[in-house]
Each structure stands twice: as C-alpha cells, then as structure tokens.
Amino acid sequence: MYKTVTILIQFIGLYFLYWLGTAIQKVLNLFIPGSVIGLILLFVLLSLKVVSERWIQQGAGFMITHLPFFFIPATVGVISYAYIFKGKGMLLIAIGMLSTVLVMGLSGAIAQIMVQKKEGSYE
Amino acid sequence: MNNFIIGLAVIVATTLLYWGSVTVYKKFRHIYTVPIISSTLVTIVILLTFQISYETYMIGGQWIDHLLGPAVVGLAYPLYQNRDILKRMLVPVVTGTFIGAVVGITSGLLLSKWAGFSELIINSIVPKSVTTPVAMAIAEATGGAMPLAAVFVMIAGIGGVLIHPFVWRSFRLTHYIGRGVGMGSASHAIGTATSMERDQLEGSISTIAMVLSAVLVSILAPGLTILLL
Numbered sequence: 001m002y003k004t005v006t007i008l009i010q011f012i013g014l015y016f017l018y019w020l021g022t023a024i025q026k027v028l029n030l031f032i033p034g035s036v037i038g039l040i041l042l043f044v045l046l047s048l049k050v051v052s053e054r055w056i057q058q059g060a061g062f063m064i065t066h067l068p069f070f071f072i073p074a075t076v077g078v079i080s081y082a083y084i085f086k087g088k089g090m091l092l093i094a095i096g097m098l099s100t101v102l103v104m105g106l107s108g109a110i111a112q113i114m115v116q117k118k119e120g121s122y123e
Numbered sequence: 124m125n126n127f128i129i130g131l132a133v134i135v136a137t138t139l140l141y142w143g144s145v146t147v148y149k150k151f152r153h154i155y156t157v158p159i160i161s162s163t164l165v166t167i168v169i170l171l172t173f174q175i176s177y178e179t180y181m182i183g184g185q186w187i188d189h190l191l192g193p194a195v196v197g198l199a200y201p202l203y204q205n206r207d208i209l210k211r212m213l214v215p216v217v218t219g220t221f222i223g224a225v226v227g228i229t230s231g232l233l234l235s236k237w238a239g240f241s242e243l244i245i246n247s248i249v250p251k252s253v254t255t256p257v258a259m260a261i262a263e264a265t266g267g268a269m270p271l272a273a274v275f276v277m278i279a280g281i282g283g284v285l286i287h288p289f290v291w292r293s294f295r296l297t298h299y300i301g302r303g304v305g306m307g308s309a310s311h312a313i314g315t316a317t318s319m320e321r322d323q324l325e326g327s328i329s330t331i332a333m334v335l336s337a338v339l340v341s342i343l344a345p346g347l348t349i350l351l352l
Contacts, residue, residue, distance in 0.1 A: 014193040021196065031345035033260030035195035036338055042199035053203065060197035063190075067312065068159035069141045070191045071255045073184030075163040075277070077270025079170065080177055084244060084271065091238055096251055096278035097286065099230040100309045103252050104283055105294035107223025107332070108305025114215035115300045 003058065010059025017042050126182050133183025140165055154284055157313065159255075160277065191256040195337075198254070202334045205327045212328070216304055220332045223308030224339040227252040228347045231275075236352065243268055245352065249344050251275035254311040257337040261344050276311065283310030284317050303328025308336045 021041060022034030030037070045051040063070070085092065144158040144165070155161075170180055181188075202209070209216065231248045240248075246267030250258040255276045262272035283290075287306065296302050299322060306314035307329035315333050319326030 011193060014196045017196045018192040022192070031264050032341045033195075033257065033264060035192040035260055036257060036341045038192070038196035039199045039202075039334070040338065042196055043202055046199060046203040047206070053200075056197070056200055060200035063194040063197040064201065066141075067194055067254075067256075068157075068162070069137070070187055070194050071259070071273065072137055072141065072159065072162050072166065073181060073188045074191070074255070074259055074269055075159060075273045076166045076170070076180065076184070077177060078163075078274050079167050081268060081271045081274070088238075092235065092240070092244065092248065092275075093278055093282075095231065095234040095238065096248065096275050097282045099227060099234060099248075100252065100279045100283045101286060101290055102230050103223045103227040103279075104287065104290045104305040104309035104314075105296070106226050107219045107308040108290075108296045108301040109294045110222050111215045111219025111304035112296060112298045112301025114218060115212065115298060118215065 006058050007062045008059075010056050011063070013056060014038075014042075014059055014063065129179060130183035130186065133180055134186060136169075137162075137166070137183070137187060154281055157281075160281070191259070195254075195256045195260075198334050198337070201330050205331050208324075208327055209331050212300060215300060216328065216331055217335065219301075219304040220308050220335045221339055223252065223304070223332070224336055224343055225347070227309070228340060228344055229351065232348065232351050242266065242352065244271065246348065247271035248275045249348060250340055251279040252309050252311065253337040253340045254333060257341060261341050265345055265348050277313075280310045280313030283314050287314070287317070299325040300328055304332045307332025311336070 017038040018035055021036070021038030024030070024037050025032065025034040042051065042056070046053060140162050141158060144161040147161065148156045148158050169175070170177070228249050231251055232245055235245045235248050243266070246265045247262050249265065249267065250261035250272060253261070253276070255273050258272045258276045259269040262269055283306070290296070290305065291302065296305055303318055303325040306318045311333050315326060315329040318329040
C-alpha cells in the first residue's frame, strides 16, 4: 500500500514535468515533443541535485518497467493502416530493415573507432 | 452501453492482457513473445473477432495513451543512473549516437521518398529508431500517423535484434561501446533489452544511446524533414 502511494505521488511529479514540457513547447513554438523537453528538464534537475533521485526512483522505475503497457492502444491503431503494407507496401519493411542496419553499423563503428583511439593513446 | 463502462472494460481488459503477456514472456523468452507484440496482436484479434471499432476501443484506450508523456519524462532516470559511464565515454557515445540519428532519419526518408511513398508514410518512418512514445510524438509533430510510426519502430526494434549478429560481423563491432551504441541507436528499448541480457556494460551504453537518440532525433527530425522532403 505504502509503495502504491509513493508511486502515485511520484507519478504526479512526472506528470507535472510533462505538463511543464508541453507548456514550454507551446510558448516557445518548438518542434521537440513536450515529453522530451520534460525528460531533459528532469535530467538537468537531477544533475543539479535540485531533485533528489529518491523523489522519482519508484515512480519512474514503475513507468519504465511497464512502458509497453502504455503504448498498447497506440500500436493497436495499426488496424486502421494495415492496407498500407499490402502490395508495394511490403517494400516499407525492407526500407525499415536496411535503414536499421545502416544506423546500427555506422553509429556503432564510429563510437568504437573513437574509443579505441582513446584507449590506444593511454598505452 | 455508456462510455464510462466501455472505457473501464477496455482498461481492465488491457491490464489483464498485458499482465498475461508479461507472464508468458517470463516463461518463454523469445523475440515473438515480447509483451508489446503479443498484447497488440491479441487485442487486434479480439477487436476483429467481436467487430469492435478502433474508435470504441479508444474510449478506454485514450486514458492509457495519456500516460505516455509522463512515462517518457521518466526515461531521464536511467540516463541519470548511468551518468558516470556517460561522463567517461561522453564524446564517443554522443558522436556515435548523433551519426546514428542523422543516418536513421536521412536513410528512412530518402529511401521511402525514392520508392514513391506518400508524405504521411515518409513522416511516419523517419523517427523509427527511437522508442515508441517519442517516435509517435515526433510523427505527430511532423505530419505522420502515430500508429504507423509505432509499426516502423517495431520493425526497427525486432528487425535490429534479428539481424544484429550480421551487422556486428559486417561492421566489425567487437567492443561493448560500439555494440551498445549500435543497439540503442538503431533498436531502442527492444535492442537495449537484448544487450542487457548479454552484458551489463553493453546494456548501460545501449540505454544511454537509446535516450540520447530519442532527444537527438526529436531535435533533428523536423529540420531534416523540411530540408530533404
């Protein structure tokens, strides 16, 4: 019971930051989603020790563990778009895969080369 | 039936379904038993069987949907937890993830544009390498379709996990930094979960790359889309 109350209170805190992020997005007319602005805000507040890790630990942990639950309704929405993947639409799967290979390979290779240079320079 | 009862029924049913899918996943760990995939498929089968429209389902679904925003805010926490490793590896991890974000947006956009797909589809494929809630928010902002964006996110996540041994061989990714950055940048939470099962360090790097990538893609996508479309 105590744990449920803690998660609920911490959830309200996260919700407030989400609301604040959305408000900032509207006021400054930004393209970045309000939720991502809220994420950045929370990271900054944690780093500056304005917000203690203990204040959000359980709430954020709970939300992240069960993240898939929160987007089930959105993914179910694909039934309205199933027609897109018929025929030529199959090509979209190939495009998604090819692009994923490029992202994984290139981002990983660049990070690895930089680390190996850095580690090499200590020798 | 009034909307309150329908809404409540959807929320209760979704919760039970999710709980069931997590239980199955814990017993049979496999890429096809990942809770989001099994829950979504079972829900779709139920809706089609009983001829329930998506609009009716969303009377309850919108309440769950509404919690996505605060859940994204919560992602700051794992990023903060991994701050020490982030500080040590800042330049390689940020550079790698940045390149990944640019490559992901550009390749998805140009390939689907050359193949002659509509702007609605192109804008939905652009944010595919980031975690679903952020990808949907980006798609909404740039004129894509949120459910379609979620499908492309699944393709990037599941596809990436299936194909990663091939990518690691082709690009000679042997270091946990390279592997973690690759998995997190390309296949978000699904990739991160796979990395985490193998190696804690690789998993931490993947977590950082996943969150950084969400931030970078949401900053870069709108501009690059206008430039390239």
